[in-house]
Amino acid sequence: MxxxxxxxxxxxxxxxxxxxxxxxxxxxxxxxxxxxxxxxxxxxxxxxxxxARATLERFRDRVLKAGEDLTSLLRDLRAQGKDVVGYGATAKSATVLNYCGIGPELIRYVTDTTPAKQGRLTPGSHIPVVPHQRFTDAYPHYAVLFAWNHAEEIMAKEQPFRDAGGRWIRYVPGVRVS
Structure with missing residues (x-):
């Protein structure tokens, strides 16, 4: 190019x-x-x-599996009546949300500390972006960690969420709940 x-x-x-x-x-x-x-x-x-073709095919297969696993997990949790939100309105969250077809029916809101993002909707998937205070006022059952590259820092900062019984959903490199 x-x-x-x-x-x-x-x-x-x-x-x-x-x-x-x-x-x-x-x-x-x-x-x-x-x-x-x-x-x-x-x-x-x-x-x-x-x-190499085989490397690219393995990558494709991992991406497909992660997308399917994440969507399936979110559907199961919502069917169980669990409250699921997103944490971090990142550019990479917009990519995964749109790739997987995840919208507000699976993730109620995305919390973010950046004032310019609050009060808006995630691009394409139209999930409300809300202030961090909403997350801490009433912890959800699960939070999808969209800012996965800052996982250790965020999870340490949000220990009260875990102490209240909240669980993190991570999707890189594969879907897991912790």
């Missing part, structure tokens, strides 16, 4: 954000010398067989 627009990859930097990501730098062809990090990253990807 970059080549179609006269660009080439000139640098790559691994970042710990969101459980690990890579920041790519593109430049006009020939405008910058390629950093050694590009060759290192490509070699690591080749060694891990990241572009």
């Amino acid at each position: 970059a080549r179609r627009h006269g660009l080439e990859l000139v640098d790559a930097e691994r970042l710990p954000v969101h459980g690990g990501e890579v920041r790519y730098t593109l430049a006009r062809e020939g405008a910058r010398e390629r950093a050694a990090a590009v060759a290192e990253l490509l070699a690591a990807e080749d060694a891990a067989e990241l572009t």
Whole structure:
């Protein structure tokens, strides 16, 4: 895609954000010398067989299973009359909610501490985003941890939720309740 627009990859930097990501730098062809990090990253990807069909198929299968497992769990909990909410109105939550077709019938609301997000709806799935105070005023039975990359910090901060009998639902790398 970059080549179609006269660009080439000139640098790559691994970042710990969101459980690990890579920041790519593109430049006009020939405008910058390629950093050694590009060759290192490509070699690591080749060694891990990241572009092999079997690797991509395994990834697809894990994504499909996680989506099915999460949706099935949420349906079962709601059928049991359990109160399920989301924790963290993140961009990645919008992705999983829309991919799985999860809406307010399965998750009553999503709590977030960011004032600009409160009073709005999650994109596409239209789940209300509410202030954190609502979460702490009346703890739900379950909370889907959408800010999964901050799980340890959040779970420690929200120990009163656990003490009140609340349980966390996590979906990365697979669906589990703790």
